[in-house]
Structure formats: structure tokens, C-alpha cells
Amino acid sequence: MKPTALRRRTTTRTLIAASLAAGLALAAGCSKSEDSGSKSPTASDTADAGQKVATPAGDAKSCTIDQFGGTKLDIKGATIGFSQSEKEANPFRIAETASIKAEAQKRGLKLLTANAQSQFSKQISDVQDLMAKGANLLVIAPLNSDGWGPVFRSAAAKHIPIITIDRKINATACKDYVSFIGSDFISQGKRAADQMITATGGKGEIAILLGAAGNNVTTERTKGFKDEIAAKAPGLKVVFEQTGEFAREKGQSVTEQLIQSKPGITGIYAENDEMGLGAVNALKGAGKKAGAVKIVTVDGTRNAVQGIVDGWISGVVESNPRFGPLAFQTLDDFAKGQKVSQDIVIQDSEYSKDNAKADLGKAF
């Protein structure tokens, strides 16, 4: 080849190699983050704060292993596969995975885990993999509600029971899968409204920081909140609804605009903790005092509960991520041949200034 072309390529390689090396040095090098007060949740922290069933088993449709078409087995000695949908990059997913792992450890079960990194096709192959590796029972946190046909077919062939957590799959319970365990987002919205009514005394103008558009969590948390306000506190008016896309930065920017144009706002309902914390930032930046604007949020992360302790947030409705104990109990009962409910709605707790300090350790 031409010498110039060769030289060019060598230079390029050197440059790229240097860039990569520098990048790696930055990544793996001598980083030192600041000492922040918050510790990441550990398994032992979360283990005791498991879930409770909101609807008693039995009154809804139920499922047994005979109906499902399998054979009883002892969960001890069984292998359990867990497929997580998203990267553990937010407190909810971190706590969810940690809770599953902790419960498996507590019960002394063999657990296989996989993470789909927000790619649905990866989740499908993850689950196939788990089955191939010998999982007899599956717990799935689905990324999508649809598209699970192939998984159900191979699971049915092997009579592997599936429990889905936190998001429902559009399929037939007790046939394609056994049960769904999750929160009632409408009820979360209602309870947030109750907190808002208490905090504001049922009078004034309130703003809603909506979650990401086109997301069922957003629509249900909004519907529950508005319905409850309309029913119980006609004195409260929703005067502002803008999306904060579940992100702190967006929540902060939108709230900054809000308090400029509507300085008399009474309360802000943030559909997740992050946006609520962004709203707190905005209020602090505008020189408001803690508690001047009532903030109610949903999720129950430690930062938000700390916000109650500090006086900036009035109430937090929990969306409980600790599916471990309930999921394994359900699997255990089912495998033994007992009746389990097809739809298990779990009870989310909530935090207000009465219990925030005491229950801070329970927050994830």
C-alpha cells in the first residue's frame, strides 16, 4: 500500500488507542467520590419491610397447581429464575432485585438472575436461558405487557409456573402464568390526594408534575389523584399540569417556571419522588421556606422520606418494590398445591411527618 495511507492509518490507530486508554484511565482510575450521607440500601435493610397483600386471597379469582397443570414440588431444592427488566439504575429496581435476592438467600434457595437492560428481545432470550439453565419456577418483572407468547409456550411445555411482578402481562392468568403481584397505581394516586387534602386543609390551588407521557403509571396515578380530589375536596383546584418526565432536572425546571407565574400555588403533587425532589430544589432556589408549598410524591425512596423529616415534603405514598417475600410465599404455596390468588395487589405503606423519622430505615 501507499506509504501515506499507511502513515495515516497508524496515526489514526494511535489516536484512537490514546483516547480509549485515557477513557479507561478516567473510568477505572483513582476516582474518589464525596462522602455522601446516604448509604445504598442493603439486603438486610430491606428484608424486614416486605409486602403485605392488600386484597385478601380467596375473594378474587384463584389458581391451583392442578388448574395450571403441573406437579407439586418442594420449593426447597427447586431452582428459581428471576428476570429483571431494566438496569438497576434507580432506587426502585435496585430495591426490587435486592429484595428478591435477599429472600432467596433467607430461604436458602438457588436463584438465577438476568437483566434485560431495557431491551425486550433480550428479556425474552434471558427467560429462555433461565429455563435452559434449569429454573423450575420463574419470577419475571416484565418490560412489556405484550409479546410473551414464545416464552409461555416453552414454559408450558416444561410446566414451569411464572409469577410476574410490578407490571402485568396481557395473557391468561393460571394458564400462561400463575399470578401477578403488583401495586394499584390508581389507589396510589388516591392516597396521594388524601395526603394532599390533609396537608392543605382541602383548599387552594395545586399543580401536578406528570410522569412520562403515554405511560400507564402516569395515567393511573393522575386519574386516582384527580378523582379523589374531585370527590373529597372540591376546594382544591388543579391549575397546572406539566410533565416532568419522572426526572429530577425536568421537575426542577418546570417548578421554577410554575412558581414564577403562580407564586400563590398551595401544593405540588409529583408523580414520582425524583420530580418532587426537583420541585424542592426549585423552591429552595426561589428562597421559599420549607413547608410553604405542600409537596406530595409517590415512590418512597429514602431521599424523599428524608425530605419529610426536613420539612420540605408533606407526604410520600410508597410504591413498594420489595416483592421478594410475597413472591416466594406465593410460589411456595402454589408449589405445595395451595390456592393462590391470580391478582395479588399489594399494600403500599405511606410516609407522613408522623412516621417519617421512625420509618426512614424502611424507605428504599
Place this chain on the structure above:
Amino acid sequence: MPSVLTVSGLTKVFPGARALDGVDFAAESGEVHALIGENGAGKSTLIKVLTGVYRPDEGEVTYRGKPVRFATPLDAQHAGISTIYQEVNLVPLLSVARNLFLGREPRNRLGLIDFRRMHREAEEALRALGVRVDVGRPLRSLGIGAQQMVALARAVSVDARVVIMDEPTSSLEPREVQTLFGVIRMLRGRGIAVIYVSHRLDELYEICDAVTVLRDGKVVHTGRIAGLDRLRLVSLMLGREMSEVRSEGVTKFTGAHGTGDEPVLQATGLTVRHTLHDVSLSIRPGEVVGLGGLLGSGRSETAKAIAGALPPDAGRVVVAGAAVRTGSTPAAIRAGISLLPEDRKAEGIVPGLSVRENIALAALPGLSRFGLVDEKRIDRIVETFMKRLRIKASGPHQKVGELSGGNQQKVLLARWLAMQPKVLLLDEPTRGIDVGAKAEVQSLIDELAEDGLGVLLISSDPEELVEGSDRVVVLKDGAVVAELTGDGVTEGALLRAIASKGGDDD
């Protein structure tokens, strides 16, 4: 023989140019007809009219005895006029067979492509041309020559009556050229009319039966090629009838310059695949060396190779005794080589920037301190050169894109003179500029040589070349075929050199 395709009185006008001016032309069945002419002669326009890309403003196209007017290239193709362009315009990722039958695939009863039949027929079609390839392979895995054969096979298999080939040999190896000629002869034998566009004289004499020469949109000659004197053919193309050659020209050149002894530029053995073969030339200070040859003979490529814009596969460039790294424009410029490219608009001026910025462009690092531009020095230099070269603009801040061609050329000259170069390579410095500006540029070239610069002058105009140069190096098919010196620098000698036969193709 009946004419299968004739045109008469064809005229096509573009804004500012009469591309075709009353052209008559006839292609006959079973005949290979050469269509030749220099840049801007109207060959491409004629082909585009024949194939339905352009509509003529005046005149008539008659095909198989009936007047026709093709609306699109596809119409022309369906009617039986196929064109094979320089660059093969097929789909490189599809298989050979798919390419052959693109748009007219054989279907089975279900309306699906009948691959077995398609492959069989593709193989037959190619075998008929003497080509044996696996028709299931993607087209791009074939060599350029074989790809061209596929294009040809496609053209022939659509039942073509006329096949137009636009410089089909420009990127072929000599062996592939012979295969192509075999196919062309076969087409001729089948009674197909072939219109063959090329600049390679040897090829024309080898394969063509008739020739039509275009110049400035007009037909200047048409007839059998056998018996046509090569020299006459070249004179026709370049527009210099032998009788017309005058001893005293109308150019602004003054003639010989005093020249130094030691060459300021020495290029030896420049070789670029398919383009240049062992080209050597030298220029002494104060000397204007002309570089002659037909279009496609490698003139511009020689200049670009010297200026570092075209990396040569082999060869050396030495300026004032020091070797210059080839393939690097900045290195060539540092050594004192400056190139005014042929395509002034695309490669020369920066149209959106002002006259001032264009003049200062190359010299910018020298006109800066710590990366900051020294505006005052630039103003001084720009003023000097605008005055010296008589650049006509509304001011130094006018965009260069808005200037006339002649003034754009002067801006480029100013850009290079600001670098105080040792060698100026001028590629068609007066093309496309009006008569007055042309004279100005020509006398500027003289002045610069007198100031001691070495100048390489490339021109398609034999008169300009002969009168402007002290010495002329003549290229043909990428190789030096003659060097005219002293009294030998005449238009007659130039044309004879260009027309000379043979040449050792590798």
C-alpha cells in the same frame, strides 16, 4: 445500411450556453460510431438527449424510421436504446443475475421470482459475451471489467438496437479492454448500432467504423474513420485547422522568458494506477512549461500529483534541490508549490467567504500571532494584491461566489502569490472566463515568470499553450509522448505529438 437512430438540427440551450447547436448525427446498424470532442463540446448533452434525460429545444430524433421524443431514460431503454456509463450504475449488493434482470425478473405462476430460470438465463446471456462468472455472487465481488460486462449483457438482453458506451475503458486493464472489444465486435455482428465515446485515439482506430467530432456544440466532422488522418482528427477536436496555425497569435503572451539553469521543480517517475505512467518533467525558474494532451491524458492528474493532492503510487518530486513528501498538500505548499485547480468553483474558491478571506486563506498561519489573526497585515496584503492583479469586486468583503470567473481566478492567484511560491501549477487558468480577463490572466502569467517563478501551464487551447510556453510536454494516455523545445514549440508539432500512434500501454 439504414440508419437506426438519426438526429437532425438538434439544439439544446442552457442558461448562458448553447450546448448543442444544430447537430446532425446518424448511427447505423452494425456499425461502431465514435463520438468525440473536448470538454464542453456537447457529447454528454447529445447522449442525454438521445437517452431521454434532456428534451431538445429544437430538432428531431428519428428512431427506426419514426420521430420519437423520449420522456425518461426508461422510455429510451424500453425502446431499445441502452446506455453504459463510466461508472457502472447497477446495484452492487445484488447478485449478478438479479442485476441482469432487475425490473424484469422472470416470474413463476405464483408471481414470485423464478430464481432457477433467472440464473440459467443470466448464465447464458453472459456466456454469449464470453464471460463465465457465478451469477449468484453479488455484483460488487466482481472486477470492474466483469461488472461492465454484466452491464453490457443487461443492455443486450433487453433487446437493444442501440448501445451507447461512455468512456467504457477508462478504468479497465488492457486485457479487459480486449475482452470488451471482442464483445463490441459481437454486437456489431448482430446488427446493433454502437455509439462509442472515448478520448483514446488508438482505441477509436481499433474498434470504430465511423466518427463524429463535436466542438462547441456543433458537428465539425463526420465520416468513416478509416483513412482519416490522425493529425487531422486531433486538429478537428482542438479546433485548429492546420492551415490556420499562425505564427503570430492573438494571445497576450510575449514569448520566451529568460530562464535559469537549475530546475526549481523536478518530478520523476510519477505513477498512478490507471492514470499516470512514469511521468517526468522539470521546470526552471522563470520558465513556463506547457503540459499538453487531450482530455483524459493525465494533465490535471500530473499537476495534482505534484501538488500533493493525488498520492502517487511511485515517483519523486524535488523542489529547489529538496525532496517533497508526496501525497501531502501542506508539504507541497511549504516547499513552494502552488496549484490553481481546473475546477475553480469546486476546488479553488471558497464561495461563501469574502475576497479578503479567500486571498488570506493559505497564508493565514503566517499572518497570525499566537493563533490570532493579524487583521492589519491581511488588509495590507489584500489591498496590494487586489491592486496588482486588478481584481474587480465591490470591495474586499464581497463574497467570491458573486464575482466573475476571471476575477475568481485572480483571487486564487493572489491567494498563492501571498505565499510567495517557487512553482505555480496552472490548470486551465483561462477556461470559462471572458476574453478581456483571459488576456489579463495571460499577461499575468508572463509577468510572474519574468519575476522568476517556475510555471506549469495546462491548457486545452493549443494556441494558448504554444504561445505561452517556453517548452511543452505532451501527454497521451497518462504518459509523456513528446517534449517540444525551442523552435519546435509550434501548434503543428503539438498536434502531431497528440495524434501520434500507439504508445506503450504498460
Place this chain on the structure above:
Amino acid sequence: MTDLALRREPLDRARLLTLLQEYGVYAGVAVLILANIALTPHFLSTENFRTQAVQVAPVLIVALGMALAIGSEGVDLSVGSVMALSTSLVSLYLGYGVWIALIVAVIGGAVIGVANGSLIAFIGVQPIVATLALMVAGRGIALVLLPQLKDIRDPAMASLGSGALFGIPYLVLIAAGLALAVGFTVRRTTFGRQLLAIGDSRPAAQLAGLPVRRVLILVYVVSGVLAAVAGVLASARLQASDPTSLGTLMELSAITAVVVGGTPLSGGRVRIGGTVAGAVLIQLLTATLIKHDLPPSWTQIAQAVVIVLAVYAARERGKR
């Protein structure tokens, strides 16, 4: 140059388009301010202007680098990911103090810039493809370094995010300073001139012996560094490092600001004043719609309309 062009043209459609492209963005900003003064309660207050200025600062800083990339007939899609990388690095290195963290973040941005520039200048990858690759890779690296949002409690960072000098927030001062610096670079330095020539006609610049590769790499390094600075400032404002969402869609906001500001996508020209006005225009547009509690989708539609207008003006003018 502009005055000259205007003087020679008759008052017709072409001239209107020229005016729209050259001054439309300033007129747009003026109209929005006047409309808001008339229609939006509490608009005319120092606090409000401060809010808008602080919110626009990171976008503007990113847009400055984008203007250079677009001026070189390229584009830098990786800016949002560079912000994410920068916020991760800040969090990881804050233990050494704000300055070290800032320097590390800036180096991170420069490294991404070198990678972008090398792909474009040496390998000849289209800018849109090269920077798309680093857009994907950049956020990936950011999330590997810091998988989730992390609070920043450093008081120096807090004051960087919310502090002010003579009543002008640091963020705004820094953005203004950078705008002046980039404007000066474009007008007065060799690099700026060469960048414009390369953007206008790369073959001509190459034949004129310009250091095309070096300039292109530098363009993307500058863009990366500016995006990294924007990432640090955004983290300071947020009091948190959030690589999951910081800088998402930032590339679109920045391109919008640049294009609306009258910098042609075809390269060869960079308008820094216009870019500042373009960023402010988009910010005011968003703020207006939020303040009047109009559906969020309207903001996107309104932005789209502004972009179409800007591109239309540039295109029609280019056709002449």
C-alpha cells in the same frame, strides 16, 4: 457583508427571506418577550428573567459547540451523552474538590471529542454517524461509571449552581463568557477562519493546504469540552449527578438553537449572536407554554414550527 447583500437586493420575497434568516430570531425573541409582558402574570420580574437565564445557560453552552460543528458542515450528536459522562465523572471525583472534578469532566469531554474528530477526519465517517456512535457509547460509559442518580452535597458545587455575582448567577456569567470567547474565536483566530473555509468548501480548503484534519478534530474537542462544562453546571444546579436523564435530547435543543439562530446547516458560516438568541427563543417558547399550562405536546409542536420556518428561510435563500 450583510449590509451589502441587503442593499443590492430589491424588496421582494428573496429579501424577506434574507431578513427572516438574518434577523428573524431576534424579532422572535422580541415578540415573545412583548407577548409575555402583556399576557403572562409576573413575567416582568428580575426573578423570572434570572430563572430563564439560568435554565438556558447549559443549553446555550452546548449550542456554542454545536454551532462550530455545524459551521464545519458537520454535527455533534454526542453532546447529551457527554453531559451524562461529565456528570458521572464529577460525582466520582468530587472527593478531590470541585476543581479537580471539573478538570476530569472536561478531559472526559475532550476525549469523546478526539474520538468523534478522529472518526470524521481520519476515517472519513460521516459526522452524523460518528457522533451517533459516541452518543450511544458515551451514555453507556456514563452509566457504567455511575449507575444511578447520586446527590451532590459539596458546598462549592451548591454555590456554583445557585450562587451569583452582583446578582447575576454564576451559570449565566459562565455561559455569557463562553459565548464571547467562542464568538471571538470564530471571528479573530486562525482556527475560526479555517473552520469556516473547511465548512464552506472542504476540497478547496484541502487544496489550499489547510490543516483540515487538525481543525476538524479541534472542532469536536471544543464541542465535547463545552458539553462537559454544561454537564458540570447542570449537575451543580440539580445538586445531583443524574447520568440516566441528564442531557437527553440535548443535541436536538442545541441544533435547534443553532439553526434557528441562522447558522446554515450547509456549513461555512457560524452565527454566535444568532445562536444565543436561538437558545433564548426556544427557552422563552417553552417557558411561555409551561406558564400558561398548555399541554406539553404543544411545546414540541411549537418548536417544530420554529425549526421548519428557520430551515425554510435558509433553504429558500440558498436557492437564489
